[in-house]
Amino acid sequence: MKTGELLSQALAGRPLSGGPLIDFHVHLERWGQLHYPLADDGLIAKMDRVGVDVACVNGVLHLVTSEGNDAVASFMKRHPGRVVGFAALNPFQHGMVDELKRCAEQLGFRGIKLHTMVGQDHRLRWSCNPREASAEWGAVFDLAAELRMPILYHGVVTEDDLRRHPATTFVMAHGLCGINGEPAKRRFAAYPNLRLETCLTQNTLWEAEETVRIFGARRILWGSDAPLSDFAHRLGIVLDLDMTEEDKRAILGGNARELLALDLPDQRLGRKGD
């Protein structure tokens, strides 16, 4: 259904209300290679404007990944209830199992962010593969399952990992339109521990609808990639999908709330924009 309350709220420029809006893919800090007009604490005002209740924030852009995790922890403290920390892991800089334990036990993080970029440097561009840099990956995936921390991944994770670690929840970043063709989508959909996150600069409506048909709305999680991209822009692809309002609400926050076991008071969600 391409109409409904959510679309009406958005076209009126009101913060989306009536259910949780949880952004599964947000970065803290600026990436030195890029210019962003806005980042860090400025994110919160932008979240309020659109109605984002909670942002799942990672510090993977930081040059020193463990310091990025500390910065996310500090961000969480400054904005209680609005930020869920995702641990960025970097096999080139630290023991990943130890850093994951620290993020979970000391910093209170609820998820993990992996990115191929952690091995990149302007002098060694593309030359470092994180998978070849550590023997810890299997232990990381098993620990994630034990800690019930979903893994949002950009590269790094292979199809073999999905098969070998069925108790671990993997979320493919940029996955809504990131798996080319129906046969490949069906192959990936066969892994029950795989979910897809929505943000992409090149999302096409028909491919998004095909993906949702194959995976089902309950396996899709909304993400923006802010501050690289605009929260409002990234809502458009979900709000224009041909599906029920209930399914849209699941993608926009219901699924993430369940996956992260987030306690969000319903009264607050209903009052947004009043």
Add this chain to the structure above:
Amino acid sequence: MPEHRLGFLDADCWVGQSRMPLPERLRGDALRGLLETMKRLGIAEACPTSSSAAMQPAGDGNRRLAAETAGLQGLHPVWALAAHHTGEAARPEEIAREMKNAGVRMARAVLGGCEGYFGSLQLLPMEGLLDVLAAGRVPLILDFCDREALASRELPELLGAWPELPVILSFPKTQSEERVLYCLLERYGNLRISLRGYQVLGGIEELVRLFGAGVPVFGSNYPQFTPLQGMLQVIYSEISEADKKRVAGDNLRDLLRAAWSLRP
């Protein structure tokens, strides 16, 4: 959906056959699909380019688009123009005459490179066309595919040599382009940015703050993207309502009104 209060005019959309894997409903009666989308989202007007005209400059895509949009309220055809030296396209003066006769007030450059995105502006063969478009103040969309092209010396050369030509840059995504863009915007008043790929958080606000509300132009890249993405970016942006109206459509309306009217 009633027409949106901001008066959206889509500067950057396409109709017709392309190499994109379009679903049947968008390949068949493409104009109807565009009109339905506009009605559904409350978009007032749109400037579609024919995909086939951009992919096959020797064909009749431009003329067909002009004929099919004639009499359809809210649609302003954009002609995809190529250099004439190979005989694939008419000479610039003839093109200008035909555009004026057909009421076409906007153009898109067909340049070298893959899939309609250019790796080089190829200014030399385009000079004649740029002369007639600039004389008519006809807005021109340029499609970018890579950062090297954006940073090349050709773009400032074009903007500087044809200062009366309104140029709308359209690129697939914004990542690291601002450092070049801001420099160009500081120097050249004839440069506009299509929101088609300009998706960075706070990007509209920053463009308006630094260079004024005349720079960003709403464009969607429909049918590849849903126009709702760019619309929401404008609707939720933290600029004044008057500036939102300019970005949503009035900037381009002003350009379209001025096209061909200043000189015969």
